[in-house]
Structures are given as C-alpha cells and as structure tokens.
Amino acid sequence: MAAIIQVDDLVKHYEVPVREGGLFASMRSVVHRRHRTVRAVEGISFELQPGEIVGFLGPNGAGKTTTLKVLSGLLYPTSGKVDVLGFTPSDRRVDFLSSVTLIMGQRQQLFWDLPAVDTFLVNKSIFGIEDCEYAETVATLTDLLDLSELLEKPVRQLSLGERMKVELAAGLLHRPTVLYLDEPTIGLDVAMQQRIREFIREYNKSAGATVLLTSHYMADVEALAERVIVINRGSLLYDGPLQGLVDRYAPHKIITLQLERDLTGEELAKHEGLTVVDSRRVKLTASRDGIADLTVRLVQGLPVADVSVEDPPLEEVISEVFEDAE
Amino acid sequence: MRLLSVALTFTKVAVQQQLAYRGEFLGAFINAFAVDTLNAAVSVAVIYAHTDSLRGWSAGELLVVVGLFNVVLGVMGTVMFPSLSRTTEDVYEGTFDYVLMKPVPSLFFASTHYVQVGRFVNSIVGVVLCAFGLFILEAGALTWRVALFPLMLASALAIFYAFVVAMTTLVFWAVRLEGIESMFNVFFRTSRYPVDIYPKWIKGFLTYLFPVAFVSTVPTETLVGRDSGWLIAVGPVIATIAVYGATRFWRLGLRRYSSASS
Numbered sequence: 001m002a003a004i005i006q007v008d009d010l011v012k013h014y015e016v017p018v019r020e021g022g023l024f025a026s027m028r029s030v031v032h033r034r035h036r037t038v039r040a041v042e043g044i045s046f047e048l049q050p051g052e053i054v055g056f057l058g059p060n061g062a063g064k065t066t067t068l069k070v071l072s073g074l075l076y077p078t079s080g081k082v083d084v085l086g087f088t089p090s091d092r093r094v095d096f097l098s099s100v101t102l103i104m105g106q107r108q109q110l111f112w113d114l115p116a117v118d119t120f121l122v123n124k125s126i127f128g129i130e131d132c133e134y135a136e137t138v139a140t141l142t143d144l145l146d147l148s149e150l151l152e153k154p155v156r157q158l159s160l161g162e163r164m165k166v167e168l169a170a171g172l173l174h175r176p177t178v179l180y181l182d183e184p185t186i187g188l189d190v191a192m193q194q195r196i197r198e199f200i201r202e203y204n205k206s207a208g209a210t211v212l213l214t215s216h217y218m219a220d221v222e223a224l225a226e227r228v229i230v231i232n233r234g235s236l237l238y239d240g241p242l243q244g245l246v247d248r249y250a251p252h253k254i255i256t257l258q259l260e261r262d263l264t265g266e267e268l269a270k271h272e273g274l275t276v277v278d279s280r281r282v283k284l285t286a287s288r289d290g291i292a293d294l295t296v297r298l299v300q301g302l303p304v305a306d307v308s309v310e311d312p313p314l315e316e317v318i319s320e321v322f323e324d325a326e
Numbered sequence: 327m328r329l330l331s332v333a334l335t336f337t338k339v340a341v342q343q344q345l346a347y348r349g350e351f352l353g354a355f356i357n358a359f360a361v362d363t364l365n366a367a368v369s370v371a372v373i374y375a376h377t378d379s380l381r382g383w384s385a386g387e388l389l390v391v392v393g394l395f396n397v398v399l400g401v402m403g404t405v406m407f408p409s410l411s412r413t414t415e416d417v418y419e420g421t422f423d424y425v426l427m428k429p430v431p432s433l434f435f436a437s438t439h440y441v442q443v444g445r446f447v448n449s450i451v452g453v454v455l456c457a458f459g460l461f462i463l464e465a466g467a468l469t470w471r472v473a474l475f476p477l478m479l480a481s482a483l484a485i486f487y488a489f490v491v492a493m494t495t496l497v498f499w500a501v502r503l504e505g506i507e508s509m510f511n512v513f514f515r516t517s518r519y520p521v522d523i524y525p526k527w528i529k530g531f532l533t534y535l536f537p538v539a540f541v542s543t544v545p546t547e548t549l550v551g552r553d554s555g556w557l558i559a560v561g562p563v564i565a566t567i568a569v570y571g572a573t574r575f576w577r578l579g580l581r582r583y584s585s586a587s588s
Binding site for chain 2: 014069072073074075076078090092094097098100101102104107108109111113114118121122124125126127128
C-alpha cells in the first residue's frame, strides 16, 4: 500500500536571537543582534501506512513538535522532502488542510468565552461542512466523547479534561484522515487519559485514520501504538514495533515474588540482587537469558506464594534509549 | 461566497456572545460613543463658537469630516482592529498555528475572526454627523463629484486596512507591539480633522507618507463639492498600492513565521 506520510531526510534549522544578561548586553543587542542556529531536526526519514497509529517519542526538545509542524505545513523544511496524502504540506492546499488535523494538548483553538458549539459552527463554515454531515459528525462525537452536557457551556467553565474532549471534537469535525496529536492527554487524570485513548482508537478504526501521536505518558503509547519512532536531538534512534524497542534496549526483565512470610537475612543473602519492595514482596532484575531457570530456582528455594515476570516499565526503557544515545 | 458565509458566521457568533454579556457590550458602546464621537462633536462646537471658518473649512464641512472619520473608525473598530489585534495575541501564544491550519486564506481569517459589535456605534453616529453637516451646508451644492464618493470611501477603508495589516505583520518579527499600536492611533486620529488645518509639512506627511488625508479629508471634499484637485485620482491609486503592499508584506511575515519559528 502507498504510504500516507513520507518523510525523506527532513532537516529543520531555525535561528533564535541570543539574549545575554545585563543592561549593557541588552543595549548592544538592540543594534547588533546575535543569532544562534537551533538544529531542531537533523535528517530524519520515515513512512506511515494508512490506518497506522504511531507513537512519536523523544525527550523535551528532541524535535517532535517541530516535525509535527512540518508535517502539518506550518513550517517549511530547511531541506528534505515531505509528502502527506500526495501533498507537500507547506503548500497549504485547501484539499490538504481539509484532510488533516493538528491537536495540541497545550494550546487550544476554542473561543474561550463562548460555548464550544460556537467554535464548532465557525469550523463548520470554514471547512464548508454540509448541514447533515455536520449533524451526523457532532452526534457521533457527542456519543463517543460524552459531550452532551459540555457543548453549551462557555469553554472557560469547563475542566481541563472536559476542554480536551471538546478540543478533540473541534479538531475532528471535518473528518480528517490524518491526525497529528501533540500531547493530547497532558495534565489529565488517569481516568480521563484512558477515555481519550479509547476515543483515539475508536476514531482510528471507524475513520481509518492515520495517527501520529506524541506523549510523555507511556501508557498512551502502550495502549495505542504498535509502532514507535524515537528521536533525540533531531536524529532518529529507533523506528519499529514497540516490543522491539523493549527487546533491544531492555535486555532484562523484572521478577516479582509474593511471599508467604518475610525472608530471613540469610535467605536474602543467598539470592543475589533481591530487593525488598514491601512486606512479603521482593523484586529481582535479571537478564532475559536464563530467566526461566532463575525463576524456577527462586520458586523452589523460597516460600513463594505468587510470581510475575514482566518487562521493565516503558519509561525506564525510554530513558535507557536516551542514555544510550548520549 | 464561501468567505462571505464564514465572515457572517464570525459576526453571528460575536453578536450572540456580546449580547450575552450585556455589561461589556454596553461598555464598548459607551466607550466608542464618548471617546470618539462625542469628543469630536464637542470639539467642532467649541471651535465654531469662536470662528466661522477654520482654514477655509466651515462648521458643516468639518462635521462631515468628523462624521466620515467615525464611519471608517466604526467599520475598522468592529472587524479589522479587534481581529488583527487578536491575531497578534495568537502569534504570541502560539495559537496562530490553528489559524494556519484552516483552509481559508490566513489574512482573511486574521482580519475577520473577532467582531466587536458595540464599536459599530461609531459608524452609525458618523452617518448622523455627516447628515447633519450636509444639512447645515444645505447640500444643494452637490456636484458630479458625489458619484465618486463611494470610491473615495472604499479607498479610505482600504488604506486604513492596509496600514493595520502592515502594523500587525510586524508581530512576526517583534512579538510585542504596544508602542507601535499607540503611535499608529495617534497618527490615525489626526484624520478627525481636515489635513489643511495642520502645518504644511505635517500635511505633506499625512497626505503621502501616512496617507490619512484620504480617510476623511478627500472623501469629504468629493461629498461637499470642494475641489481636491488631482488627489481624487491619487486616493484609489494609493489604496491599491497600499493593499497590495500590505498583502505582500503579510506573506513575507508568514514566510518568516514558517521558517524562523519552532
């Protein structure tokens, strides 16, 4: 199948003025501005297939948002080629803009003083959405996101989570097939995060939409994305299945033992690397090779009530990836 | 057609909102009325209590100038000024990205998306002042030039609009604009009076460099039958150049935004 999004050797540099402290330096900077080049993206390439949900990961300042903005057509690439749905995003063609959406968890498009339904009407008119299609879309979104109580209230009266739901709806009224979601769950409580996640998956399925998602919450990525792209300092570190990332960067697993009683000092000393988590619970980090033998030995040698063997939390894997890159 | 319907939606939404906050609406209404309209009308009354003619301008003629200034101010203050001022905030806060994601021309969106209904009172009172001025003048003296009046008024709006756009575009380079805005307001408000009353060098400045002469003086001249000479032809030319230049400048600003921001 042809790729929906194709990025070839994308580079994005931009200049920022250098501000120095002190009165004299500030006065000098009025006449003589000094600039520093920020190398936000340094030649990355990837492709997205139709209907994929891909997690886009990297530490702050890695170039994620810059890349999303280039893919949205907001920024011109410094060099390299970007193709989305057959368009060059920075041309900002009407057909392109009508098929994509960019939703940023930290910035809102809703009119602050107005009920959300007014922003909806504005978007309806801007995207030239027909009445019946609009009614249908709003009904579906209201149903999926549970918006019925929220649309008539002024946006400023909504809670952060409610606002995010309405924000998502506002960005999807024109039924885009490519979604760029930049931190869509930021600042939300766990239940609301889950709600938003379910919605994104639902929309992806029903609309066959392609989704590129950044998030600091690994739970988002684990729940939604089978594939992840990891960048750091503008360069691509990893592109592949989420499990492959764990296998490559976390060649160890965590064994947790639930015990029938507390261990004696002697027992603890006998098994190297055991850490006590809390009463009657101990943890051990072990390499993947020979994990089965080790588990058997532990179960036989200790008063074990229950045992679990898990991958380390994705947060740890990710920080491993970045440390590795340094 | 599509853009017109978008603009109507913006207006509808704004009317609904501002009627919901009646206090604010009334505040804007009173503010517009007191600061610009009443102020101007009182100045005219004070001036002509002492003299019959101000550099050749009679009370009736001056009322028409003041009226036209208010008509233009009303239109700009209702749509372009609040919208473009919101746009500078959008750029500052990063929400301008959402403007650029919309499939309508960005300058259209930036110039129309926020309507301040109460400000339109300026235009209404402006029309009343014009009518009153013409009544005092016993406007039988209307000449063929009156036919040019709509063109002159359109030029006035276009020139003013172009300047506001150009000023707003500066936001792509220097995110904070307060100083420039107040300077602009000072210059623009000089068009409350005919440019003839200012010293010659200021008149030259206000005609060619910062052409507020075309906002009220020249349209009034066409309306009341004063001879403004070849300036009648210059107005539309300046308007065309100004709008073209402002649009180009806006595009340059967008280019800068797209290549220099993160």
